[in-house]
Amino acid sequence: xxxxxxxPKFQVLKTGQSMTLQCAQDMNHNSMYWYRQDPGxxxxxxxxxxxxxxxxxxxxxxxxxVSRLNKREFSLRLESAAPSQTSVYFCASSRTxxxxxTQYFGPGTRLLVL
Amino acid sequence: xxxxxxxxxxLSIQGGENATMNCSYKTSINNLQWYRQNxxxxxxxxxxxxxxxxxxxxxxxxxxxxxxxKSSSLLITASRAADTASYFCATDGYGGSQGNLIFxxxxxxxxxx
Numbered sequence: 001x002x003x004x005x006x007x008p009k010f011q012v013l014k015t016g017q018s019m020t021l022q023c024a025q026d027m028n029h030n031s032m033y034w035y036r037q038d039p040g041x042x043x044x045x046x047x048x049x050x051x052x053x054x055x056x057x058x059x060x061x062x063x064x065x066v067s068r069l070n071k072r073e074f075s076l077r078l079e080s081a082a083p084s085q086t087s088v089y090f091c092a093s094s095r096t097x098x099x100x101x102t103q104y105f106g107p108g109t110r111l112l113v114l
Numbered sequence: 115x116x117x118x119x120x121x122x123x124x125l126s127i128q129g130g131e132n133a134t135m136n137c138s139y140k141t142s143i144n145n146l147q148w149y150r151q152n153x154x155x156x157x158x159x160x161x162x163x164x165x166x167x168x169x170x171x172x173x174x175x176x177x178x179x180x181x182x183x184k185s186s187s188l189l190i191t192a193s194r195a196a197d198t199a200s201y202f203c204a205t206d207g208y209g210g211s212q213g214n215l216i217f218x219x220x221x222x223x224x225x226x227x
Contacts (some may be wrong), residue, residue, distance in 0.1 A: 004156070031213060041156070042118070042202055042217035050213070058214070090156055097213035099206045100145035100164065105156030 001026050004106035006091050012112045013081045021076040023091030023107050029104070031097030033058075035086040036064060037108075043090060049074055050097045064076035081113045116220030118146075118203040126224040131189040135221040137203030138183075144206050145214065146179060148188050151200045160188075160201075192223045 007022045022113040025032065030051045034038060035043040035058075045058030046064040055066050065077045076091075078085055088110050118187065121136045137146070145164050149157040163170045163179045170177045176189040190197055200220040207214035 005159055033214070035217075040123075040219060042219045043215075044217075045214055048214060092157075094213065100147075100162060101213060102147070102159040102162070103157075103215060105158070107156050108154075 003027065003098050004091055004093055004104050006089075006106035006109050009107070009114075012114065013078075015082060016075070016112050017081050018079050019081065019111075020078075020093075021089055021111075022073070023075065023106060024073045025091075025093040025104070026072065027093060027095075027104065029093035030069070031094045031101075032068065032070070032075065032076070033092040033094075034064075035090045035092065036040075036074045037090060046076065048090075048097075062114065063072060073079050078111075081111075083113045085111065086113045087111060092093045118216065120201070120203060120221040122221060122224045123219070124224070125227065127193055128226050129194055131193055131199070131223070133193050133223055135188045135201050135223070136220075137184055137186045137188070137218055139186075139203070139205050139218075140184065143181075146177075146186050147204045148175075148177060148186075149202045149204060149217075151220070152200065153199070157202065190223075193223075195225050195227045197223060198225045199213045199223060 004025045031050045034046040049068040053070045091106045094101040118139045147162045148160045174191045201221045204217045206217040
């Protein structure tokens with residue numbers, strides 16, 4: 001099993017450009033998450049999907065949109081990138097999204113917005 | 115906003131020594147987890163401790179939880195160079211999003227061979 005995969009690994013954008021970060025999991029998990037990690041900070045939740053067909057805002061959703069394409073895939077879209085969105089983005093999944101569950105993380109996407 | 119705050123922010127020790135990291139949080143919790151992040155990688159789950167537990171062990175890891183002080187500690191015994199990583203505590207979210215995790219800022223551990 002590959003676990004959680006993310007593409008691309010690195011991306012450089014110019015201000016105003018758009019892009020979609022892709023995430024897929026092969027563990028048959030119901031819940032998926034998008035986080036961003038900035039230097040010296042922990043992870044902050046952008047959006048999550050408790051189950052296929054549902055998405056909800058996390059702590060820092062502004063400037064992002066998400067799509068839960070199917071049970072396996074959860075994408076994050078930046079419609080008009082800004083330098084403040086320079087960060088490392090992590091996707092994660094968990095079995096049911098219940099309290100106390102382990103989250104499984106992908107390797108991350110490093111995004112630089114110029 | 116961040117729930118957990120790890121202390122210290124950075125820790126440098128010699129191989130073979132014990133490493134202790136602390137986490138304080140603000141609101142009542144049901145569970146607290148610790149994760150490790152190697153440089154340039156995603157987070158990996160280490161251990162979970164529930165609010166009705168005071169101590170838990172897993173290999174060279176020992177976690178304690180003091181709900182009266184809203185704090186937890188992670189002890190790594192006999193540290194190795196391979197333990198060099200950042201360590202994060204994470205607590206359950208609130209209300210209907212209890213499956214969500216709220217992460218602290220992490221402790222960066224460096225173990226010298």
